[in-house]
Amino acid sequence: MHRELLEILQNYNTKIIMNLKELLHKNELTKEEIIFLLNLIDKEDQQRLFNRADEVRSFYCGDEVHLRGIIDFSNYCEQNCLYCGLREDNYKLTRYRMMPDEIIETARVISNLGIFTIVLQSGEDYYFDTDLIAYIIYQIKQKANVAITLSLGERGFDEYRAWKFAGADRYLLKHETANPKLYSIYHKKQKLEDRLSHLRFLRTVGYQIGSGNMIGIPMQTVEDIADDILLCKELDLDMAAFGPFIPSPHTPYQNKKPGNVELTLRTMAVARIVLKKVHIPATTALATLDEEGRIKGLNAGANIVMPDLTPSPYREQYLIYPDRKCINDNPLSCKSCLQLQIESIGRKISNSRGDSIKQKDRLTV
């Protein structure tokens, strides 16, 4: 009797494993299948998911890891997102703006380190108007052979056009959640449909576009995360970022729980399987919550790392969330540290700009 029961259980387990294997190799996944994968909690099943994501990443993106050097040049923001430490109503934050020539010089230093994408990031700060941002882009392009990603929030359509003309290559605008009700709770003045129309416009004027969500933000369900992945697919993104929520002091969500590291890794892995030819970063937020977060992310489908190379004393004041990983590293030691970590898993840092993997397909259409 005991042996029969054991056989039934073994057959049952084999059937689940077979089904999981089939599921992980399907070309298209339904929302229900995505939810099933996001809910995997058995360690061995999770490892199968991560291994499959790693295979898909290697097949579509290769084994190189692209670095994107971030310059957080202003922490002023006119928005009031409930989760963000830079929100306008956070009067405890010391605000700063880097001078244009300081930004341009920092970009030059980063490119000399062998990092070929500069991410110019700020809150929604209209002090940096159309012309000033265009000037910074143009000057960086004159001095360094780099791609430029802008991450400046929702700005005017004419501004996007002007900055593309000045030489910008990519725009990062996270959708944060595909659930319109949650979106309007988190963002008050902003609407999800506007954000999506901005992303679509950015694509039409020739930007490579990046978006993504936060895992574990208050009220979010696993169904919402599945919708986020499907929205990334519908938007045909070039980069998709999934980082854990980290509560920030002096915000309405300061006492909420941070996002779960394992759910974040499962989300990245499922996104890799669903989205395939897309850049996925192992985020600093993930590395902040878990010492091994970057490596775990790179082994679960990621192929990008985005070190914050904002010079001191500004870097410490870009407090989207507290205790950011590597906040005190200087750029040189940051690059060598990342190189060691990346080489420890048999991968290497790319010497290219790491443009969209879809670019060739788009050119041939």
Ligand code: SF4
């Ligand atoms: S998430 Fe962006 S737009 Fe919202 S408050 Fe923070 S910096 Fe501003």
